[in-house]
Amino acid sequence: MKLRSENKSQTELAKIKYLCALDWELINADTDYYTHGYHPYSAKYIPQIPNRLISAFSRKDDLILDNFVGSGTTLVESKVLGRNAIGVDVNPLACLISKVKTTVIKESTIVEISHFLNNLRRDMFHECSSPDWKMLREYWSPFDKLHPNISRWYHLNVIRELLAIKTKIDVVTNTEVKDFLLVAFSSLLRTVSNAKSGFGNLMIDKNAPPKNRIAERFSLAVRKMLCSLAEFNTVATKSQVFIFKHDSRKVEFIKDQTIDFICTHPPYMSAVPYAEYQKLSLWWLGYNQYDIEKSLIAGRRSRPDTPQRFLHDMEMSLLEMKRVLRKKKYCCIVIGNPVYGGKTWKLNEIIKQNAVDIGFTHLKQISRGKYHSTMGKMKEEFILIFRND
Ligand SMILES: C[S@@+](CC[C@H](N)C(=O)[O-])C[C@H]1O[C@@H](n2cnc3c(N)ncnc32)[C@H](O)[C@@H]1O
Known part of the structure; x- marks a missing residue:
């Protein structure tokens, strides 16, 4: 028994060592391959991030969850890597884009x-x-x-x-x-x-x-x-993708301990007001920008209680992630540190602490270096790696 668990943690250590040695800035990487370039989406992550994490922490036919799925980057990579995947987002535009990007059309x-x-x-x-x-x-x-x-x-x-x-x-x-x-x-x-x-x-x-x-x-x-x-x-596997227009604070339709790996990228507090940036698409597609804004985590900008609401909502989401993830399985969260109210919010530290407080084990933090954004609001971006103990 002892030997087996030692072997397991060896493997875990080796995986983390391998990931830490990679270049994560990926400045010249092609990010629009396959269906990734179908539609612009504010603050989407580059596909190499979920690709590497899914490859490291899950196996073929596993079930992956991205509970802040946005434009479906995690789902496309899951489909290509032969993993089944669930995507959750409150924004109907995100769900539409994710669905189309992961559909093999005959x-x-x-x-x-x-x-x-x-x-x-x-x-x-x-x-x-x-x-x-x-x-x-x-x-x-x-x-x-x-x-x-x-x-x-x-x-x-x-x-x-x-x-x-x-x-x-x-x-x-x-x-x-x-x-x-x-x-x-x-x-x-x-x-x-x-x-x-x-x-x-x-x-x-x-x-x-x-x-x-x-x-x-x-x-x-x-x-x-x-x-x-x-x-x-030509590369999509037969794995299945399920997309839910839903609030990640309460994903009651996902049963306890059924997810093999979580790879997600929550909003950076109020740095990107998704409904506002996407309002032209939302109008033309017949959605109400203001209704969506209300259900986004800290979606409304410049409110005095934005940081408190963000932290509260993130904790609710983390509790759900802990509930649905199988024991001893992994969860990766990509997060940046936004400037809000004149100060830099170290969301990496705050989310790390929240996750540990509710029972995740923090294994590693990888810095992606400076965030390359036209908005110039994010100072640095991190990948937090946890195990569900
Ligand atoms: C940083 S983006 C994710 C981008 C994604 N990784 C991609 O590559 O497109 C964060 C997403 O969280 C979603 N979101 C915000 N509040 C949410 C909530 N309460 N429940 C579910 N999704 C939410 C936003 O609509 C947005 O699409």
Whole structure:
């Protein structure tokens, strides 16, 4: 018995030693391979992180959990590595992107997507030269109260073309085709808007250059996704992926001790207000930005009690992670230290302590060095490795 447990900890030690020796800054790494480049997502982690951690701490056919799944990076890597995976996120856009990124689409469905593009090209010229303003108003009426400024975010020609594309997607009956097209559509919404480029935050640029050929841009986005899909289809295993639009503070649908490995990347307190940054996509896809904001961990910015709420919510999530993870299995948390209220919050230390307080054993902290972000808000990023004892 003694020998076996010694051997086990040897293996654990060797794994950690191996991981510590790797370069984690990965400055020039390709991060858009397979389906990872389908859609931009604020503060997503690079796929090499979950790939290395899943490879080290789990085996084929294991069940992996990412309870802050975002755009599904962990799920794509799980699918490629032959692990089953559960992704949880309160943001419906995250769930949609994750689903499409992890779906192997068969040839007949790809043909349907190509037909959609051909029909779109055929119809667009006619419709864009005679805009249906009545339809435009009807389409936007549910949002009128929430988004009265839509015409400040887009030039009218852009709204018209987007509307023509969106109304065609809305009547597609095959869910796989529809979701694929919606992700392509959503991926465009910021670049064709009047938002300032180069900022994480969404701000209107009064001098934004006019955008045109929106349908062509959309077709290009779909075709690029199809190329990535072809690559993904050749490497994706038959493992299963389950995605839940749910709050990670209470994942009652996951039974106790059923998860073999947790690889996750929680929000960095209020550093990235997901609903605010993604509001153009959320509006067009029919979601209420403000409802989503309320359920995000510390989603609302600049509230005096943000740090307290964040810490409380994170503790609830950690308790759930502890409950669902099998004994002696591992949990990796990627976290950065944001600047908030004029000071740097050492979330790595705080989360490490919280996790230890509820019974996780902390094994190692790996620093990823300086965080490379256009927002420049994060000082450093860490990978925390725990065992569930
Ligand atoms: C740092 S991002 C994860 C990014 C992900 N690793 C990726 O590569 O795309 C954190 C995610 O936590 C989600 N989130 C925030 N509060 C949540 C909650 N209460 N329950 C579930 N997910 C939540 C956000 O919507 C966001 O997608």
